[in-house]
Amino acid sequence: MAKVGFIGAGKIGQTIAYSAMVSGAVDEAVIYDIIPELPEKYEHELRHAFATRGIKLEVLGTNSLDDVSGMDIIVISAGKPRKPGMSRRDLFVDNAKIMIDLGNKLPAKNPGAIYLMVANPVDMMASVFMKYSKQFTISAGDQVETMRMRSFIAKKLKLPVSAVDGFVGGEHGEDAVVLWSTVKIKGQPVDKYNVNKDEVTDYVKKIPGEIIRVIGGTTWGPGTIIADIIKAFALNENRVMSIATPREYEKEIIHVSAPTVVGSSIGPSLETLLDEKDRWSLNASMKDFYEVYKDNLKQLEQTMKA
Numbered sequence: 417m418a419k420v421g422f423i424g425a426g427k428i429g430q431t432i433a434y435s436a437m438v439s440g441a442v443d444e445a446v447i448y449d450i451i452p453e454l455p456e457k458y459e460h461e462l463r464h465a466f467a468t469r470g471i472k473l474e475v476l477g478t479n480s481l482d483d484v485s486g487m488d489i490i491v492i493s494a495g496k497p498r499k500p501g502m503s504r505r506d507l508f509v510d511n512a513k514i515m516i517d518l519g520n521k522l523p524a525k526n527p528g529a530i531y532l533m534v535a536n537p538v539d540m541m542a543s544v545f546m547k548y549s550k551q552f553t554i555s556a557g558d559q560v561e562t563m564r565m566r567s568f569i570a571k572k573l574k575l576p577v578s579a580v581d582g583f584v585g586g587e588h589g590e591d592a593v594v595l596w597s598t599v600k601i602k603g604q605p606v607d608k609y610n611v612n613k614d615e616v617t618d619y620v621k622k623i624p625g626e627i628i629r630v631i632g633g634t635t636w637g638p639g640t641i642i643a644d645i646i647k648a649f650a651l652n653e654n655r656v657m658s659i660a661t662p663r664e665y666e667k668e669i670i671h672v673s674a675p676t677v678v679g680s681s682i683g684p685s686l687e688t689l690l691d692e693k694d695r696w697s698l699n700a701s702m703k704d705f706y707e708v709y710k711d712n713l714k715q716l717e718q719t720m721k722a
Contacts, residue, residue: 417443418650421487424494425449431639441650444474485525495535508712512544519549539671557660557673558584561592583658583675586701597691654679
């Protein structure tokens with residue numbers, strides 16, 4: 417079990433926190449937000465829920481970042497949310513400024529903590545946070561897309577989702593790629609089944625926007641899936657998940673997802689086990705990520721100088 421700090425108590429932050437706490441992976445939690453009273457009142461909600469479930473867990477809601485101290489893992493969802501019609505990348509400059517501020521303040525009171533980025537654009541925010549904080553940072557990456565992919569194939573084939581395996585990699589969002597060499601159905605290669613690969617890819621990329629358009633945001637899917645990443649780390653499950661870990665590309669630290677073992681330590685990556693086509697897709701994703709990321713960093717630096 418772990419001490420977990422949750423930075424951001426918006427809809428997704430609340431969902432992640434609740435899901436992680438009821439999973440049994442957390443023995444102490446601190447929930448921080450800048451909005452007055454919000455984390456405190458959310459703390460009351462959690463205490464009421466835990467009372468009926470008989471959950472023993474120390475939880476504190478606070479508007480003081482100083483209370484986020486001695487954590488094992490810090491989950492960052494703070495930032496502007498994606499709105500209908502927006503790309504995740506549209507949020508870069510505004511949310512990067514928040515990451516820089518947090519990166520300057522959190523490490524001193526949380527030595528040895530691992531940081532899990534959730535705020536969008538999630539992979540780039542992980543890279544920004546690590547660049548300025550110098551702390552080991554991972555991104556929730558494409559684990560959410562991975563579960564969307566598995567659930568869609570299972571629905572199409574009228575199978576339990578447990579019969580479908582495989583991963584999505586690359587950058588989280590519109591540039592994610594299904595790693596088809598990893599996809600198995602009942603232990604057999606996907607090509608033995610009638611699966612429309614274009615339809616699967618289209619679903620994985622477009623369903624978040626459709627959910628946002630109708631519901632206003634994606635919460636329960638990502639919230640539950642990201643809580644599983646916390647659980648894998650806290651309980652040392654050594655579970656293979658498609659998270660984005662730091663890697664060096666053109667002398668810059670970037671975050672791009674590949675199947676990776678997640679336990680109390682992060683890694684190894686299973687990228688070398690992919691076939692040539694999937695490895696090429698990941699390399700192409702890294703190149704695209706780097707080019708956009710460098711352009712965004714320049715824009716960020718210009719706004720900070722203004």
